[in-house]
Amino acid sequence: MISTDELRQLVRPDGVHKRVYTDPEIFSLEMQRVYGQVWIYVGHESQVPKTGDYHTTQLGDQKVIMVRVNDQKVSVLYNRCPHRGANLVAEGDGCAGKFFRCSYHAWTFKLDGSLLTTPMRAGFEGTTFDPTSPEVSMVPVAQVDSYRGFVFAKQSLGGPGLVEFLGGAASSIDNLCDRSPVGKVEVAGGVFRVMQLSNWKMFYENLHDTMHGPVTHESSVIAAREQAEEIGEMPFELLIQDGNGEPYSFWEKLELRAYHYGHGYMEGIFDPAAATRDEVSRRHFACLSDAYGEVRAREILGMSRHNTIIYGSGSPHNVFQQFRVIRPVSVDRTLVEIQVFRCVGAPPEVFDRALTYANVVNSPSSNVMPDDVEVYRRCQVGNTTAGGDWISQHRYAGTDVVLPDGAVSINGTSELPMRNQFVAWLQYMESEPLAPHTEQQRLEVHCVE
Numbered sequence: 001m002i003s004t005d006e007l008r009q010l011v012r013p014d015g016v017h018k019r020v021y022t023d024p025e026i027f028s029l030e031m032q033r034v035y036g037q038v039w040i041y042v043g044h045e046s047q048v049p050k051t052g053d054y055h056t057t058q059l060g061d062q063k064v065i066m067v068r069v070n071d072q073k074v075s076v077l078y079n080r081c082p083h084r085g086a087n088l089v090a091e092g093d094g095c096a097g098k099f100f101r102c103s104y105h106a107w108t109f110k111l112d113g114s115l116l117t118t119p120m121r122a123g124f125e126g127t128t129f130d131p132t133s134p135e136v137s138m139v140p141v142a143q144v145d146s147y148r149g150f151v152f153a154k155q156s157l158g159g160p161g162l163v164e165f166l167g168g169a170a171s172s173i174d175n176l177c178d179r180s181p182v183g184k185v186e187v188a189g190g191v192f193r194v195m196q197l198s199n200w201k202m203f204y205e206n207l208h209d210t211m212h213g214p215v216t217h218e219s220s221v222i223a224a225r226e227q228a229e230e231i232g233e234m235p236f237e238l239l240i241q242d243g244n245g246e247p248y249s250f251w252e253k254l255e256l257r258a259y260h261y262g263h264g265y266m267e268g269i270f271d272p273a274a275a276t277r278d279e280v281s282r283r284h285f286a287c288l289s290d291a292y293g294e295v296r297a298r299e300i301l302g303m304s305r306h307n308t309i310i311y312g313s314g315s316p317h318n319v320f321q322q323f324r325v326i327r328p329v330s331v332d333r334t335l336v337e338i339q340v341f342r343c344v345g346a347p348p349e350v351f352d353r354a355l356t357y358a359n360v361v362n363s364p365s366s367n368v369m370p371d372d373v374e375v376y377r378r379c380q381v382g383n384t385t386a387g388g389d390w391i392s393q394h395r396y397a398g399t400d401v402v403l404p405d406g407a408v409s410i411n412g413t414s415e416l417p418m419r420n421q422f423v424a425w426l427q428y429m430e431s432e433p434l435a436p437h438t439e440q441q442r443l444e445v446h447c448v449e
């Protein structure tokens, strides 16, 4: 097995060895040590509105079920029947009704995972079978918590609580929710799924890689500008493609924040005019002003933040209400699922605009995302060649301003976010997750109250 010393030699203050993207042994260790001890976004409470509703997903390589137990509780259970190990439910969303029933031999389980009944109970007489034993119940994930309706789970005990873990990145979720006049959002409109032929970490590194936009997305910028010239205006659909074509001087002025645990965001200066820039924004502003007052409404809509990183989980986007959820599949395969949120109580045009943004920028058929997916693939393939071993992260190395909760760069083209992610990555990879020692330990902490 790869040693801690070997792992340390793969990360420099200004670069990483290509092996972190290509070695299946490292990927396997990441599933234990990163995905085994980090809070991972499971789904949104709105995906399981009624008792018995469930949503399946993955924590690293572990298949899990998020299930609504009752009005107050959402649990996250491993998707495994304790009899012979069958998945309890097929992948996707559904409603279990009052209990889960295994499709193999019809053992049934309460929604909290505990055994309800087995057929032919008489057959267990005289055996050590104990229906009250946790060994014959579905196993809950060690820790579950929810932040403003966003449900996260953690497979190990100990470590920071969810709020401490999210740190400054939580303010992006706050802003996303505050764009609703009642402070609530819900997943709506289905999801996009894109399989990237690249390692999961490349997605996070690209989120704040401001040097790539004008280059990688050049074709969609040109197409947007040509179309705008032809029709004599630059509607929203073209404007959001054109944005990638800003000059380096624009990107340089953004501020990059890098928090502990690999999180961060990039932010432009507060933009009070955003609240009234166009008709959709004006209606949104009027709605939020009624709820919160004009000053607060302008604060909410003026936040100019892009591509927040919650390392291991994905990227919430407050301005256009979406969450790109990242699921590692193998060392060179990563599934991206794009959830779009409706701000409850906001004018319907706000949700329409979020859907438009997701369609134009993030969907499999958009003009923009395939550019990223293709360069990730090229990086993955290039890193398997003998043409060199190291990845450069030198840009503005050594100039970051260290803060108590992380670091900041006033140079928006800095590679600070990548360096910060690998500081966190190495910390995770150096330490063993604290596994629950007893089933009782899991049962005490697994529910969202």
Ligand code: FES
Residues within 6 Å of the ligand: 081, 082, 083, 084, 085, 086, 102, 103, 104, 105, 106, 107
């Ligand atoms: Fe589930 Fe047998 S495997 S009841």
